[in-house]
Amino acid sequence: MTVTSGKSTQRSGVVAICGNPNSGKTTIFNAITGLNQQVGNYPGVTVEKVTGRFESDLNPGQKLTLVDIPGSYSLSAFTPDEYIAAAVLFGEFDGQRPPDAIICVIDATQLERGFYLLLQILQIGCPTVVAVNMIDLAQQGGIRINFKRLSRALGGIPVVPVIGNRRKGIDKLKRETANAIDRSFTGVTRIFDSTTEEVMQTLVEQCSDHRRSRAQYLRVIFDENGQAEKQYVRDEGRRVIPWIEQGRRRIRDKFGSLVTAETGALTYRAEELHRLVVRKSESAQTTVSEKIDKYLLHPLLGPVVLVLLMVLVFQSIFSWAAPLMDAIDGAFSWLAGGVEATMVDGPLRSLLTDGVIGGVGSVLIFIPQIAILFIFIAILEDSGFMPRAAFLVDRMFRWCGLSGKSFIPMLSSFACAVPGIMATRTIEDRKLRLITIMVAPLMTCSARLPVYAIMIAAFIPYKTYLGIFNLQGLVLTMLYLLGIATAVVVSYILKKTFLKTERGTFMMEMPTYKLPTLRSIGIRVLNRLKSFLLRAGTIILAITVIIWALSYYPRSADVTHEFNIRKAEAISNFARSQALLASRIDALTTGQSPEVGSAAEHITESFDRALDFTQLEGIRTELIAEYSSFPELVETLYRARYLMLDHNQSITRIANEKAGAHIRGSFLGIVGRQIEPLFEPLGWDWKITVSVLAAFPAREVIIATLGTIYNLGTEIEVQSSSLIEKMRNAVWEDGPDKGKAVFSPAVAISIMVFFALCCQCGATLVTIRQETASWIYSVATFVYMTALAYLFAFTSFQIMRGAGF
Amino acid sequence: MTPLSKMLPGQRGTVIGFTRDSKIARRLLELGIVPGRTVVYLRNAPLRDPMEVQVGSCCLSLRHSEASLVTVKLDK
Numbered sequence: 001m002t003v004t005s006g007k008s009t010q011r012s013g014v015v016a017i018c019g020n021p022n023s024g025k026t027t028i029f030n031a032i033t034g035l036n037q038q039v040g041n042y043p044g045v046t047v048e049k050v051t052g053r054f055e056s057d058l059n060p061g062q063k064l065t066l067v068d069i070p071g072s073y074s075l076s077a078f079t080p081d082e083y084i085a086a087a088v089l090f091g092e093f094d095g096q097r098p099p100d101a102i103i104c105v106i107d108a109t110q111l112e113r114g115f116y117l118l119l120q121i122l123q124i125g126c127p128t129v130v131a132v133n134m135i136d137l138a139q140q141g142g143i144r145i146n147f148k149r150l151s152r153a154l155g156g157i158p159v160v161p162v163i164g165n166r167r168k169g170i171d172k173l174k175r176e177t178a179n180a181i182d183r184s185f186t187g188v189t190r191i192f193d194s195t196t197e198e199v200m201q202t203l204v205e206q207c208s209d210h211r212r213s214r215a216q217y218l219r220v221i222f223d224e225n226g227q228a229e230k231q232y233v234r235d236e237g238r239r240v241i242p243w244i245e246q247g248r249r250r251i252r253d254k255f256g257s258l259v260t261a262e263t264g265a266l267t268y269r270a271e272e273l274h275r276l277v278v279r280k281s282e283s284a285q286t287t288v289s290e291k292i293d294k295y296l297l298h299p300l301l302g303p304v305v306l307v308l309l310m311v312l313v314f315q316s317i318f319s320w321a322a323p324l325m326d327a328i329d330g331a332f333s334w335l336a337g338g339v340e341a342t343m344v345d346g347p348l349r350s351l352l353t354d355g356v357i358g359g360v361g362s363v364l365i366f367i368p369q370i371a372i373l374f375i376f377i378a379i380l381e382d383s384g385f386m387p388r389a390a391f392l393v394d395r396m397f398r399w400c401g402l403s404g405k406s407f408i409p410m411l412s413s414f415a416c417a418v419p420g421i422m423a424t425r426t427i428e429d430r431k432l433r434l435i436t437i438m439v440a441p442l443m444t445c446s447a448r449l450p451v452y453a454i455m456i457a458a459f460i461p462y463k464t465y466l467g468i469f470n471l472q473g474l475v476l477t478m479l480y481l482l483g484i485a486t487a488v489v490v491s492y493i494l495k496k497t498f499l500k501t502e503r504g505t506f507m508m509e510m511p512t513y514k515l516p517t518l519r520s521i522g523i524r525v526l527n528r529l530k531s532f533l534l535r536a537g538t539i540i541l542a543i544t545v546i547i548w549a550l551s552y553y554p555r556s557a558d559v560t561h562e563f564n565i566r567k568a569e570a571i572s573n574f575a576r577s578q579a580l581l582a583s584r585i586d587a588l589t590t591g592q593s594p595e596v597g598s599a600a601e602h603i604t605e606s607f608d609r610a611l612d613f614t615q616l617e618g619i620r621t622e623l624i625a626e627y628s629s630f631p632e633l634v635e636t637l638y639r640a641r642y643l644m645l646d647h648n649q650s651i652t653r654i655a656n657e658k659a660g661a662h663i664r665g666s667f668l669g670i671v672g673r674q675i676e677p678l679f680e681p682l683g684w685d686w687k688i689t690v691s692v693l694a695a696f697p698a699r700e701v702i703i704a705t706l707g708t709i710y711n712l713g714t715e716i717e718v719q720s721s722s723l724i725e726k727m728r729n730a731v732w733e734d735g736p737d738k739g740k741a742v743f744s745p746a747v748a749i750s751i752m753v754f755f756a757l758c759c760q761c762g763a764t765l766v767t768i769r770q771e772t773a774s775w776i777y778s779v780a781t782f783v784y785m786t787a788l789a790y791l792f793a794f795t796s797f798q799i800m801r802g803a804g805f
Numbered sequence: 806m807t808p809l810s811k812m813l814p815g816q817r818g819t820v821i822g823f824t825r826d827s828k829i830a831r832r833l834l835e836l837g838i839v840p841g842r843t844v845v846y847l848r849n850a851p852l853r854d855p856m857e858v859q860v861g862s863c864c865l866s867l868r869h870s871e872a873s874l875v876t877v878k879l880d881k
Contacts, residue, residue: 073835078828110863113837141862257826263834287862290847299851391866395852404855506855507832507871510864 012063013181014097016088018121019105020114021071022384022511024133027164028105029068030523032174056174064178066103067096073113075120075215076223076262080430083227089124090216092231101127101181103173108138108145108161109512111278115270122154122187123215127180130159131173136166137512141287143280150277155187165517189214191269195254196221196261199247203232206240221247222262289512293388302392310411313376324368332361347552355548360541364533369446371525373415377408377423378524382516387508394506400488401495403427404506406436410487413443417764419528421771431499437771438494438781439487441764444480444756447699451755452476454703458724459748475749479756486757486788547694547701551668559665563658570654574647581640588633599630600637607641616641668694682754682790683747683797685732692754697762699755746800750793758789807879809844809858810872817845818877820860830874837863838875 017032019025033052050068055061069088070081077083084093091098104121106114111132121128132145151159158176162169190197200217204210212232219228221244233240248258255261295301336353343349380386386408394404402410405427413420420440427433456472463471589600603623610616616638623634663669672690679689687706695702706727730742759765765778772778806821820840823830837860838844845859855868 073832076831076835078832078835110837110861112861113835113863116835259826259831259834263831263839267834267839289864290859293847293857293864297848297850297857299849303851387866391850391855391857394868395850395854505829505832505868505871507829507836507865507867509836510857510866 012065013100014065014067015101015103015177015181016067016069016099017103017105018069018085018089018117019071019131019133020073020107020110020117020509022509023071023105023107023110023114024164025071025105026068027520028103028131028133028162028170028173029066030520031164031167031170033066034523054174056178057171058175058178059182062178064181067099072117074117075219077227086219089121089126090213099126101129101177103129103131103177105131105133105162108132108135108143109141111143111145112267112270112274115273116266118154119191119266119269120215120218122157123189123218124213125186125189125215126213127184127186128157129173129176129180130154130157131162131169132159133162133164135161136163143278146277146279150273153188153273153276157185157187165514165520192218192265193254193261195250196265199250202243202247203240206236206243208236218262220244221251222258224248224258287512289384289510292513293510296385296388297391302388306389306392313373313411316372316376321368321372325365328365328367329361332357332364336361347555350552351545351548354552355545356541360537367529367533369415370419371529373412373419374525374528375521377412377419378521379516380408382514382520384511384513387510390506390508391510401435401491402439403429403432406432409436409440410443413440413445416445416447417441417443417761418767421764421767422528424771429505434772434777435491435494435499437768438777438784439491441759441761441781441785442483442487442490442757444483445699445761447761448479448755450700451702452479452752454724455748455752458727459743459745461745475752479752482753482756482792490784490788547668547697550671551663551666551690551694551705553667554665555662556665559658559661563654563661567651567654570647570650574643577643578640581636581643584636585633585640588636596630596633599627600633603627603630603634603637604640607637610641610645613642613645616645663690680735681797682750682793683744683801684750685730685742687730688742688747688751692751692760696760699760702755744801745805746797749800749805750797753796754789754793756789757785757792759785806876808873809838809846809875809877810856810869812846812877812879814846814848814856816879817843818879820844821876821878823874824876825874827874829871833867833871833875836865837861838865843880844875844877 017025017029029050029052032054052066052068054064054066056064067088069085072079072082072085074082075086075089077086087093088096089099089102102121102124104114104118106118114132118128118130130150132147132150135145138145145161147159147161151157158180160169160173160176162173164170192200196218199221200214203217203220204212216228219226220232223229229244232244251258251261255264296305336357339349339352339357343352380389389407390404392404393407397404397406406424409420409423409427411420412423417440420443421437424433424436424440427436456475460472460475465471465474585600589596606619606623607616610619620634620638623638624631627634664673668690669686672686672693676684676686676689679692684692691702691705694705727743728741732738732740732742759782765782768778768781769775807818808824809818809820812818820838820842822840823833838858839860842860847857847859847864849856850866853869855866856872857864857866858872859865
């Protein structure tokens with residue numbers, strides 16, 4: 001046993017982990033690296049790249065980088081995922097060092113298919129370690145594997161039995177991997193017939209250098225018009241084309257077709273290996289999975305279960321998350337309050353409270369929903385249900401240009417388009433994936449709900465039709481349907497025009513059901529949250545600060561001065577009136593009986609309980625009856641409390657008017673009034689326009705902005721009746737409708753329709769950029785959604801107004 | 806000999822080969838639809854397409870258009 005062979009141990013190394021989809025590759029990846037992971041994208045393609053670090057107890061201190069490459073069935077790539085996998089394994093991928101070793105994961109219950117890929121991988125000539133995963137399931141199925149014999153048959157490369165989800169065999173796998181890099185020993189390669197070998201030899205001889213592996217020459221020969229052939233011709237010149245053609249002719253003459261020649265040899269050797277190393281006690285193969293599928297894939301029962309499951313996911317996203325979201329909201333309000341109390345008024349305080357805490361807080365509030373959603377997605381994926389859901393809906397989704405595989409991303413997008421877009425990673429077809437990404441933001445996400453809630457509460461009358469249908473509920477439902485219907489139409493158009501999908505395929509494995517483990521779900525959810533938090537802390541924070549700055553500056557000193565004078569006046573007026581009343585009360589109580597003194601005390605206490613004018617009037621009536629012998633005392637103390645309440649109110653009003661004047665004079669306000677004419681056809685005044693514009697980074701922002709603009713300060717809760725009141729009372733400042741109410745049901749509908757269709761979400765656009773590795777799709781999504789939003793808002797407003805609403 | 810797509814749910818047969826030498830045929834081979842193996846037609850999806858078959862211990866879903874590439878010999 002060589003622990004370290006002659007040559008010195010490398011200080012670092014790259015290990016690629018590959019295997020069939022559903023072979024448990026990612027589970028083993030997680031087991032090896034734990035939380036030590038980075039999620040990124042392979043540049044230029046729409047596939048996620050995950051890397052992690054680990055070291056083995058064989059060479060402590062040797063840092064190995066593990067690259068999780070997409071699952072594949074063959075090096076003859078069929079999907080974009082598999083192109084990446086092959087390119088990384090061949091060392092052809094820009095920005096990714098060629099691997100120093102390969103871990104090939106094989107599902108113990110699907111050995112033949114695993115061997116097929118393994119035999120191709122051995123042709124690369126890179127040190128390879130075989131991890132035979134899920135040996136427990138194989139044993140339950142009566143499959144006994146002779147690992148020693150398998151290792152020998154493969155030319156002596158290490159074969160490690162593993163149970164990934166229970167972390168069995170992981171340490172040995174790490175050790176063997178480190179060892180394999182040191183020994184740089186490769187396994188069997190001679191599995192093809194003499195003709196193929198000769199053809200390969202002629203192509204090698206045509207070559208000016210020897211950097212290609214046997215695996216790559218096989219791709220040149222067997223993949224007609226494939227990437228490998230094109231690259232080979234590019235490198236060696238067109239003179240090699242006849243050599244390729246002649247070689248293929250020889251192979252066709254012998255085997256009938258290229259596919260038969262390669263797959264025949266690989267399948268033959270895979271079956272031979274299988275016979276050699278597996279002893280199977282024959283058992284009737286009606287598996288547990290098949291029993292479950294009798295119900296879950298039943299033509300009638302299946303869809304019913306699927307719908308129930310969706311309802312459960314939705315319900316939990318909305319109801320379970322609510323208390324946690326309230327808690328986060330509370331925490332941020334508390335934090336903002338604390339900052340407000342400890343800091344002096346000024347730009348820095350405003351930046352911290354209104355900008356950073358208000359803006360980032362409104363994003364972080366979605367953490368519970370995202371966590372719950374990802375827990376569900378992780379469970380559904382790990383258990384093996386996802387391919388079944390895609391199977392059930394495939395036909396229906398195909399009508400509108402999508403595929404069954406678009407189902408999960410669309411479902412997720414009802415909570416938030418960000419995880420929804422991330423979930424499109426399971427779609428192999430690039431164009432299908434792009435269509436799904438571009439229509440996912442049309443699903444009604446949770447950030448639209450507060451906007452709908454406040455507009456409907458303010459302007460849609462509470463009317464009931466036929467006893468059960470409520471107008472407010474109907475409007476909300478219509479808005480959800482509007483999003484879905486638009487998505488159907490848009491994806492149909494995209495499919496027919498820019499993203500013409502060829503007749504897509506749906507060849508997919510239905511993996512056996514597995515019980516998800518807490519550990520693997522935990523790791524996945526935590527990693528997702530980590531990248532979400534990272535984004536909130538960087539890009540979203542930046543956008544928020546920009547919007548804050550635009551609505552804060554230039555803060556005119558004149559305006560501040562003017563309102564400070566008004567505030568000072570109000571305070572001095574109050575002090576004067578209060579002094580007058582105090583002397584009056586003195587006159588009424590001094591030198592009187594103790595009875596008067598205690599009455600005055602009690603009356604003052606009672607009035608102090610009044611927090612608004614209505615309460616004050618009520619208490620006054622009570623006290624007049626109770627103290628009928630001291631009418632003047634009651635009246636004077638009443639006026640003292642009245643003065644206090646009135647003063648507080650005017651101080652708040654002045655502060656709010658000041659905020660309003662500042663926002664009118666801010667860059668955002670100036671721009672808003674400039675572009676008001678552009679949005680007048682939608683029925684909006686400059687305040688709505690500015691609020692909607694400010695909400696482009698994140699939809700929820702509109703509520704805070706409307707609040708500020710309508711002289712209310714920024715701490716407006718969704719159901720705040722005072723914002724609703726202010727909106728109802730708002731009138732046009734100028735123009736033909738001067739003096740008339742700004743808001744009407746028509747305007748409210750126009751705003752909601754705009755929000756239903758518009759892509760007002762910086763996070764979504766950034767995610768699209770990340771997922772597609774190109775700004776083009778972000779820009780395209782933004783442009784088409786905004787254009788549709790304007791068009792539909794315009795149309796609905798004009799129709800509604802024409803109908804007299 | 807019939808195309809796999811013309812079988813009836815519940816029937817089983819032996820894979821003979823492919824009608825065309827295409828990329829789809831290649832992928833079906835790599836997924837385990839290998840000549841000589843037994844294939845069982847399990848069921849259709851609710852709107853008839855796609856379909857689910859079993860080869861060995863592995864279940865696959867594929868559309869009828871893809872299944873029509875596969876020729877099978879029905880087991881008696």
